[in-house]
Amino acid sequence: MMKVVILVIIAIILVFSSSPSLSFPVDVKPDPPVADPVLPTEKDPPPLLPNSSGLDAHSSGDAAVRVVHHQDINKKILVALIASSTLLGGILLLLLCFWFYRLKRLKNSNTKNQQSSNAAKGVSLGPIVDRFTSLKATGKKGSIALIEYPVLVAATHNFQEDHIMAEGGLGCVYKAQFGDNFHAAVKRLHGGGKGNEREFENEIDLLSKIQHQNIVSLLGYCIHGETRFLVYEMMQNGSLESHLHGPSHGSKLSWHLRIKIALDVARGLEYLHERCYPPVIHRDIKSSNILLDSNYNAKLSDFGLAISGGNPNKYSIKLSGTLGYVAPEYLLDGKLTEKSDVYAFGVVLLELLIGRRPVEKISEAQCQSIVTWAMPQLTDRSKLPNIVDPVIRNTMDPKHLYQVAAVAVLCVQPEPSYRPLITDVLHSFIPLVPVELGGSLRAV
Template sequence: MGVSGKGGFLAVVAVVGRGAVLLADAARVVDFGEVGSPPAPSPVADAPYLPDVASPPAVQTEGGNHYQKEILVAVILALAAVIVTVVSAIYAWTFWKKTRQALDSKDKKLSSTTKGHMLLPMFGKLNSMKTSKKEVVAMMDFSVLDSATGKFSENNILGKGGFGCVYRACLDRGVVAAVKKLNCCRQEVEKEFENELEFLGKIRHPNVISVLGYCIHEDTRLLVYELMQNGSLETQLHGPSNGSALSWYIRLKIALDAARGLEHLHEHCNPLIIHRDIKSSNILLDSDFNAKISDFGLAIYGGNHNKADLKPSGTVGYVAPEYLLDGQLTEKSDVYAFGVVLLELLLGRKPVEKIGDSHCQSIVSWVCFAISVLCGLCI
């Protein structure tokens, strides 16, 4: 018997209702005595006078008793049928409900498992996992990354940094990623590698780059990121196109995206995270020019930091004056660097430019000078 959903419940109600009607009809039949026998007529006032005649003795017919027994048997059978039907319907409903719950639970587990595997790169080519508190970063085989980058071919180089190169990698199922290859010849490189895993392994935000996996192979450290098709903001602004692809709408969008990512680090992470290297080259753009903050190699948790505890770091032109001169490091140092990025978006100038053979000028100094000139003209 198949009973499903709301229809099964309505069927049970209909059966119970039909049984009640049958029982009511049977009760009326028993009250009347015989089928078709009308009730005794009421005495009428103007009935004609009839002489008293001795009534014949009542005769109980054998056929009448037999008919009443048949009615009683029919009522009992109908009642039994109703009870059996109701019990069967309830059993079928209960069985269907339990089966449905089991299927739903199985589907949820399967969906959760599938979703979890989709978050891990290479879809089954993992050999171990690195856990950082509640977040997981997948360890990947070096042979897989070596093959995905064409043995780290120069044709797949997306960019170069102080400690290594970033390569384009074609993974399984057509997934394209970026692989940063670090040569750990210095302690700073190992620290940068650990920082990337520590921070990006826990941060989940649409305006912060996602790390998909990592690999440790001899003295080489590799980090796998989502690929950002439009490269860095620095390349878009100061590269061959000189910002021609960036309309004012896109520039405003990039500024808002970067601000949201920075707000997440400062306001919603506990403890707060100070990036320490906000700059246009560390703001990456996807195919729709959505901006994401990257490169957490210098990042630290917020708190009280002494000047002796921290080695001065950052990029010239983006470092806040109080940090550069007095070693005072707070989240406002990131805000200062973000302000420099905003000036780059507005003016299209580099953070530091040469103004002579031996002289350079920062974009902040240039803006301050321009404002002073304008103010002098207005006086």
């Protein structure tokens, strides 16, 4: 590029130096004209000496002509310099624009080739892996990555059935592999509609602002036609619901592990209610939305129905939630507060304690909630041990059992003002969880 500029400058100099208008004049006085020969007819008188005034006049006239001539030449030189400078500046600007254009095209070409290569190999190392590792290391918030659809197709092997981890009402969750050893969960949401689109955008908006050890991390999203995709961190042990009500029937969850899960959920809710400004109401706390990682650390997921800011009333928000977890005041009067999440937490606590589903069918036309069935027995110390999940029965200190049952009773009170703050629940559980599981209980 510099060689081209230098050659252009030299060419301009040569062109202008060879131009006649730019050549500097040489001051040469012309010879006097030779008079025509005349035959002598008579003796000419001797020539008279020119007077001084005639010489002065001739001399001053010659100087004036020379001054005017030099002024014209200086003007021409100035005009030529201005023209050459303008031309040179234009050429340099044109070359600079061309250089930027080539650089931009080369960069776009490299990016497109890299994306095509990554999609073909089923790899997206940039937006997913980098964000997850950096957030995990620093605990900082960040934007959610937009992921190309071919990348998700390759990572899930074209959404094969053997990659399905869970199924829900809106779609399936697939196991995806990005790179050689990085795994994530891809939730595929079917169907359009304003409601589904609003939940999709709400999930992205909230999870891009909050970051907590007990809230699942959203790594990226994708929009492909009417289908929406959300990419989460991998939670190897699935949902709490699959453990309590699946084939294992809670056999992998000991008493201390169950209270540790309750403590993790309380920590996540305390962050939403007390640490976020404005506070966030999850609105859909349930065992299927509590996910467990490889070490059984519990994290809250599914923020599509979450509400941030203010105290919404029945006229400003549509009734949503899951039967069995919805607080009575929200179900009947549309009143929604942080205490609505506390009620749902109390239902999850009863699931952990008793091992039964939140709503069970007792006849063809009748269902019974776990709250209605358990409440009379939770307050009776003689009956309480008999309703505990058989998997953990007689494996805990009775005092701890009574304390957890008392917290559950308070959380599911019909009157919201009688329910405790989630911060109080959190502090009541810490002494019941062993130190190695995140509590303060030490082995005797």
